[in-house]
Amino acid sequence: MTLATYLESFGYRVSECDTAAEAEKLLSEQEADLLIVDINLAGKDGLEITREQRARSEIGIILLSGRTDDVDRIVGLELGADDYVCKPFNRRELLARVKNLLRRTLAMKHLSRRVFLFSGFSFDVPQRSLVGPDGEAIALTRAEFELLRVFVVNPGVVMDRERLTQAITHRNGAAANPRTIDVLVRRLRRKLGDDSRQKRIFSTSHGEGYVFTAMLE
Structure with a gap:
């Protein structure tokens, strides 16, 4: 057969x-x-x-x-x-x-057919675009897009580095360095204007990973 x-x-x-x-x-x-x-x-x-x-x-x-x-x-x-x-x-x-x-x-x-709204941002998954509160487009790398997508579909959930690594390497993280996630989260925070002292979009769960804490509209 x-x-x-x-x-x-x-x-x-x-x-x-x-x-x-x-x-x-x-x-x-x-x-x-x-x-x-x-x-x-x-x-x-x-x-x-x-x-x-x-x-x-x-x-x-x-x-x-x-x-x-x-x-x-x-x-x-x-x-x-x-x-x-x-x-x-x-x-x-x-x-x-x-x-x-x-x-x-x-x-x-x-x-992936959805458009997510949070903190004044519009994240259009089908169009792979992110627009800020000022109406300006924010450029995302492929890895940044994949990471933001997995965050917005899991709001309030603690996401460990292994799971996030799987998301940016298409669900199999064997070939990636989990510390890459820390770099990507820092990039997203910078692009979204997320103050590290008063986090409104991403929070760090020490020893575990990160949480998307913004409210989805």
Whole structure:
């Protein structure tokens, strides 16, 4: 039984492509919720497909590889893959990963259609834009955008560095330094004018992480 047939037996609608060109054509014609991509595709490899698809959308991406080299895994995760599975793999384990990833990405897709208002700021997630109280646009790097997004969808919740790291590296923080979060939070505070002495947007939970404390309108 092929992997596609196995997944279809659990109710998933699966399309198969042998090359990167076929996959790109299919994705241009149909919307997919999740990609399972073999690194060793004919034409563009799976890493290139991952980079291009991640730049376009928040689609779930699981990379498959017959190599156990950490370099491929780290590069794949840095490029935006959500998960990395080495061959040979247990199909039931892969199925569990597919279920978990679909649950997370579909929930995020729903939240990503929202515009969040707080402390005079307008954070438009679909447009990936942040506008200040003065009506001026505030430029955000990709990591700053991802971090602010995970904060606004979890107001009042203590977010530890590991969880925040997973957010900016697409839910798998194995390839990132958690201390990067401290730098990014400082950048966001500076861009949002959040006084470190009288915090109105972000608070530090010492020994745990950070909390988004602004009131959402």
